Amino acid sequence: xxxxxxxxxxxxxxxxxxxxxxxxxxxxxxxxxxxxxxxxxxxxxxxxxxxxxxxxxxxxxxxxxxxxxxxxxxxxxxxxxxxxxxxxxxxxxxxxxxxxxxxxxxxxxxxxxxxxxxxxxxxxxxxxxxxxxxxxxxxxxxxxxxxxxxxxxxxxxxxxxxxxxxxxxxxxxxxxxxxxxxxxxxxxxxxxxxxxxxxxxxxxxxxxxxxxxxxxxxxxxxxxxxxxxxxxxxxxxxxxxxxxxxxxxxxxxxxxxxxxxxxxxxxxxxxxxxxxxxxxxxxxxxxxxxxxxxxxxxxxxxxxxxxxxxxxxxxxxxxxxxxxxxxxxxxxxxxxxxxxxxxxxxxxxxxxxxxxxxxxxxxxxxxxxx
Numbered sequence: 001x002x003x004x005x006x007x008x009x010x011x012x013x014x015x016x017x018x019x020x021x022x023x024x025x026x027x028x029x030x031x032x033x034x035x036x037x038x039x040x041x042x043x044x045x046x047x048x049x050x051x052x053x054x055x056x057x058x059x060x061x062x063x064x065x066x067x068x069x070x071x072x073x074x075x076x077x078x079x080x081x082x083x084x085x086x087x088x089x090x091x092x093x094x095x096x097x098x099x100x101x102x103x104x105x106x107x108x109x110x111x112x113x114x115x116x117x118x119x120x121x122x123x124x125x126x127x128x129x130x131x132x133x134x135x136x137x138x139x140x141x142x143x144x145x146x147x148x149x150x151x152x153x154x155x156x157x158x159x160x161x162x163x164x165x166x167x168x169x170x171x172x173x174x175x176x177x178x179x180x181x182x183x184x185x186x187x188x189x190x191x192x193x194x195x196x197x198x199x200x201x202x203x204x205x206x207x208x209x210x211x212x213x214x215x216x217x218x219x220x221x222x223x224x225x226x227x228x229x230x231x232x233x234x235x236x237x238x239x240x241x242x243x244x245x246x247x248x249x250x251x252x253x254x255x256x257x258x259x260x261x262x263x264x265x266x267x268x269x270x271x272x273x274x275x276x277x278x279x280x281x282x283x284x285x286x287x288x289x290x291x292x293x294x295x296x297x298x299x300x301x302x303x304x305x306x307x308x309x310x311x312x313x314x315x316x317x318x319x320x321x322x323x324x325x326x327x328x329x330x331x332x333x334x335x336x337x338x339x340x341x342x343x344x345x346x347x348x349x350x351x352x353x354x355x356x357x358x359x360x361x362x363x364x365x366x367x368x369x370x
Contacts (some may be wrong), residue, residue, distance in 0.1 A: 002137045004172070010282035012203060034281040051323035052090040053098045057306035060128075060317035066171060067105045068317055076114045077326035082107055082248040083173055086295075088321065091178070098321035099293025100179035101346060102273075106160075107170045108133065113161035116191035122225070122269045123175040125160075126282075126342055128317055133167015135159070137229050139199030142206070144171070147233030147299050149259060153225035153269055159197045172319065174344040176271040207230045207261060211263045226261035233299075240278045240340070252288045252360070254279040254330070267348040279303065279339040284331035287367050292350040294322040294343050301339030327361055 015023070016038060016054035026131050030034055035138060076082050086097035097103035104127075108114070126309040127133065128151055133144040137151070144150060152158040156232045162169050178185045201207075208216050209228045221227045234256075244255040256277035259268050267273040276299070280286070287306070296305075302315045307328045312320055322328045350356045361367065 007279055035324055044100045049325035051293075051325060053088050053096070053100065053293065053323035055310055055312065055321060055323065055326065056098075056200075056347070057312040057314060057318060057320040058086055059186060059315075059321070061315070063105060064170070064317075067107050067188065070229045071107055071168070071336045076108065076112050078281065080117075081114060081173075081345065085173075086319065088091045088322075090323075092179040094181065096178040097174075097295050098323055098345060099178065101183060101293050101295055101344065102173075102175045102177040103295050103319070104173045104325070105170055106173050107168065108160060108162045109162045109168050109359055110162050110166045113195070114159055115194050116157055116159035116196040117189060118155055118157045118191070119155050119188045120186045121175045121177045122154040122272050123158075123173065124151040124268075124272060124274065124344060125152070126172040126174070128170045128172060128297075130162070130167045130169030132163035133169040133171070134161055134163070135229075136161075136196045139197060139227055140205050140217070141198045141200070142230040144169075145233065147236075147342070149231040149233075149236070149274060151226060151229050151268055153223070154271075160194050171193055174272065174295060176346070179271060179346070179349070186303045203230065205298070206232060213262075214217055221263045224270050226259075227262070228262055228268070231259055237300075237340070240276055244278055244280070249280065249283065251286045252329075253277050254283055254285055269348065270352075271293070271346065271349050273345050273347040275343045275345070277331060277341050277343065279332035279341070281337055282332060282335045284366075285329050287327050287361035288358060288362070289325050289327045289328040291324050291346055291355055292347050293324050294345045296320050296322065297344075299340045299342045301332060301334060303330060303334075303338060303339045306369045308366045309367050309369060327367055329366060 026036060043129060066164045074082055083104040083106045088092045088097055095102060118158045127144045127146055135142050135144060135150055138156045193311055205227055240255060240257055243257055254277050256275055291309050295348060297319045298314050298316050300316060304311055304313045305328060307322055314320060
C-alpha cells in the first residue's frame with residue numbers, strides 16, 4: 001500500500017462513500033459548528049506545503065508611469081499613503097504580494113509629507129529612485145538614498161517626506177500586514193500632532209550602530225528590533241563584495257548576506273527578515289526550495305530566475321516573488337558585471353517556530369523552464 005492510499009484510507013474522502021446516512025450526519029455536525037476530520041484532512045494537513053501564492057514578476061518599466069500618475073490623482077493627506085500595491089493572484093483575499101507579506105511602490109513629490117502614524121505591523125522601505133527623501137522613526141531622522149534599506153518597526157511613530165529641494169521619490173514598501181491581520185492583532189493610530197518631531201541628530205542610529213562591528217561604549221538596546229533603522233547601500237555593497245572575495249559562493253544563492261540586528265546578530269525585526277545576494281558575472285545557481293515566502297527586488301544588473309519551472313527575465317528595479325516551497329534558481333545575464341538581489345522574507349517567523357526546511361533538486365541539472 002502506498003502512503004497516498006494509506007492516507008486516503010485513514011483520513012481522506014476518496015474511500016468514504018457519501019451515503020445518505022453520512023450526508024445527514026455531516027449536516028447534523030454542521031449544526032453544532034463541528035465537522036468530520038476525514039472530510040478535510042488532505043486539505044488542512046497536506047503531505048508538503050502547497051502555497052496559494054503564485055510566482056509573479058512586476059516589471060518596473062510597466063509600473064513606474066502608473067505609480068507617478070497617482071501623484072496627480074490623490075494627495076498623501078487624503079490617501080494616507082500613496083502606494084500601488086502588489087496583488088498576487090493567489091492572495092487577493094489578503095492583499096498580499098506573496099504568502100503573508102504585503103508589498104507596494106510608494107511615491108512622494110518634493111515638499112510632500114505623509115502624516116505620522118504607527119501600527120502593529122512591521123515595515124521596511126527600499127529606496128528605488130529620487131533624492132531628498134527622509135523618514136523620521138520615533139524622533140530619529142534618516143536621510144534616504146538609492147538602495148538604502150530602512151526599518152519602521154511595529155509600534156514606532158514614523159513619517160515620510162521629501163525635501164522641497166528634492167526630486168520625486170519612489171520606494172518599495174514591505175509589511176507583515178497580512179500576517180498580523182491573520183493573528184487578529186493589528187492596530188493603526190495617527191499621531192495626535194500629525195507629525196513626529198525630530199529629537200536626535202540626523203542619521204544618528206546608523207552613525208551609532210553601523211560601524212563595522214563596533215558597539216558604542218555603554219550602548220544599550222532592549223527592544224525586539226534593530227536600532228539600525230537605516231542600512232546604507234554603499235556599506236552593504238562593499239560588504240557583499242568583500243565577502244565574495246573571501247569565500248566561495250553558495251551553489252544555491254551565490255554570495256548572500258543577511259541584514260541583522262547589531263545587538264543580537266539576529267533578524268532586523270521579529271517577523272520580517274531581509275538579505276542581499278550577489279551573482280557574479282555569468283553565475284547561475286542550482287535549484288532548491290525552502291519554506292518561507294520571498295519578495296525580491298533587482299538592486300543591480302539583469303538576469304533571470306526559474307520558479308517552479310517558469311522562467312522570469314528581470315532587469316534592474318523589477319520585483320518578483322518566490323512562494324514557499326517553490327523550486328527556484330537564479331542566473332546573471334551579464335558576462336562582465338554582477339547582479340544583486342534584495343530580498344524581503346518571513347524567515348524570522350519560520351525559524352522561530354522551527355518550520356524551516358530546505359532541499360535541493362535531485363541531481364540538480366536545473367529546471368526545464370516553460
